[in-house]
Amino acid sequence: MSDAASIGDLARRARWRLPGFAFGFLDGGSGEEGGLRRNRDRLEAVVLAPKACGGVKPETTATLFGRDYRLPFGAAPVGMGNLLWPGADLMVARQAARLGFPVVASTVATTPLEEIAEAAGGNAWFQLYVSREERINRDLLARAWAAGIRELVVTVDVPVAGDRRRDVRNRFILPFRPGPRFVAQVATAPLWALETLRAGSPGFPNLARYVGEVDGKTLAGFISSQIKDDLAWDDIKALRDLWQGRMLVKGVMTAPDAKAALDVGADGVWVSNHGGRQLDAAPAAIDSLAAIRAALGNGAVVVMDGGIRSGEDVVRAGAVGADFVFCGRAFYYGAAAAGEAGAARAADLLAADLRRTLIQIGCPSWMALDDGWLWK
Numbered sequence: 254m255s256d257a258a259s260i261g262d263l264a265r266r267a268r269w270r271l272p273g274f275a276f277g278f279l280d281g282g283s284g285e286e287g288g289l290r291r292n293r294d295r296l297e298a299v300v301l302a303p304k305a306c307g308g309v310k311p312e313t314t315a316t317l318f319g320r321d322y323r324l325p326f327g328a329a330p331v332g333m334g335n336l337l338w339p340g341a342d343l344m345v346a347r348q349a350a351r352l353g354f355p356v357v358a359s360t361v362a363t364t365p366l367e368e369i370a371e372a373a374g375g376n377a378w379f380q381l382y383v384s385r386e387e388r389i390n391r392d393l394l395a396r397a398w399a400a401g402i403r404e405l406v407v408t409v410d411v412p413v414a415g416d417r418r419r420d421v422r423n424r425f426i427l428p429f430r431p432g433p434r435f436v437a438q439v440a441t442a443p444l445w446a447l448e449t450l451r452a453g454s455p456g457f458p459n460l461a462r463y464v465g466e467v468d469g470k471t472l473a474g475f476i477s478s479q480i481k482d483d484l485a486w487d488d489i490k491a492l493r494d495l496w497q498g499r500m501l502v503k504g505v506m507t508a509p510d511a512k513a514a515l516d517v518g519a520d521g522v523w524v525s526n527h528g529g530r531q532l533d534a535a536p537a538a539i540d541s542l543a544a545i546r547a548a549l550g551n552g553a554v555v556v557m558d559g560g561i562r563s564g565e566d567v568v569r570a571g572a573v574g575a576d577f578v579f580c581g582r583a584f585y586y587g588a589a590a591a592g593e594a595g596a597a598r599a600a601d602l603l604a605a606d607l608r609r610t611l612i613q614i615g616c617p618s619w620m621a622l623d624d625g626w627l628w629k
């Protein structure tokens with residue numbers, strides 16, 4: 254794995270190892286994928302000021318909600334992760350334990366939140382897709398709490414499923430009916446097929462207890478009937494009152510929404526356009542981050558994701574105003590490219606590049622990073 258020099262290299266290997274529909278699900282965005290491209294283009298447009306004779310040995314610890322993480326980035330929630338490679342969710346969670354960063358277990362993860370929490374060694378958070386049924390929300394939160402999780406992330410940017418055209422073209426739509434195209438794609442990915450056969454097809458264990466065994470055939474109906482498509486700030490407030498730990502609202506892209514989230518008692522805002530998978534015309538996450546940081550000032554906790562593919566990108570986001578940064582695809586490209594070793598490689602590449610970048614700009618620590626390190 255040591256010859257994979259970047260997250261992009263891992264993505265290229267993942268494309269080669271996965272059947273087309275699985276890679277398309279991981280890699281794709283919504284609509285014509287303008288939001289997906291914009292996340293990258295605008296991040297790359299962030300230019301840092303190099304510093305000669307800086308001589309720093311940077312400290313990468315990030316303190317968030319009273320906890321010290323050894324690295325200022327974490328793994329964003331990813332649903333259907335084990336479809337990308339069997340066992341991928343736990344491979345990613347183990348990197349969180351090994352390197353000391355948070356991993357967020359998704360409501361629609363293919364691994365029970367309890368198992369992710371255990372593998373992450375105290376570094377797991379939980380992401381909630383709010384259900385119409387209060388008993389399900391309550392139960393999920395109680396389970397997360399019992400598993401030792403203290404950070405809750407409530408996702409608010411899926412009032413309707415995104416227009417995922419790659420999935421449509423690959424017939425990877427629910428209810429899933431395997432056809433000739435599926436068989437042809439699987440035939441090009443023998444190792445994936447073998448491993449998936451051995452592991453069994455991925456399900457949705459967090460939700461299974463509420464609907465019986467949820468599989469590809471019943472999930473579409475279940476999710477569309479359960480996901481609260483008329484979510485209001487009052488609902489977020491109700492969750493705030495229910496959850497004793499820290500709570501972030503994920504999928505916020507504008508200053509008024511960021512303020513609304515804080516007004517109902519959120520401890521922080523997670524700026525995200527869902528990795529370009531929801532509103533295609535959404536702004537780039539890095540641009541929203543700048544606008545939201547400017548509107549909220551330095552006191553508020555603002556984290557971000559979207560397009561992060563290197564430690565340098567993490568530093569770019571930090572300089573623009575992020576307290577903490579998350580990666581969705583990066584870790585799963587790694588796991589899909591080479592299993593556990595690939596997930597580890599993704600994490601190591603990000604960590605090494607982060608340190609290298611801080612040295613090159615002469616920044617002594619993640620916590621010291623601010624817009625003073627931007628090229629002006």
Ligand SMILES: Cc1cc2nc3c(=O)[nH]c(=O)nc-3n(C[C@H](O)[C@H](O)[C@H](O)COP(=O)(O)O)c2cc1C
Nearest residue numbers: 329330331332359408527528558559560580581582
């Ligand atoms: C395959 C895949 C599945 C995802 N599933 C979820 C999910 O279950 N819940 C959620 O809040 N966000 C989900 N996201 C969005 C990520 O949490 C994150 O916002 C996004 O991936 C960040 O962009 P990046 O992939 O460019 O790093 C998913 C993203 C991908 C790529």
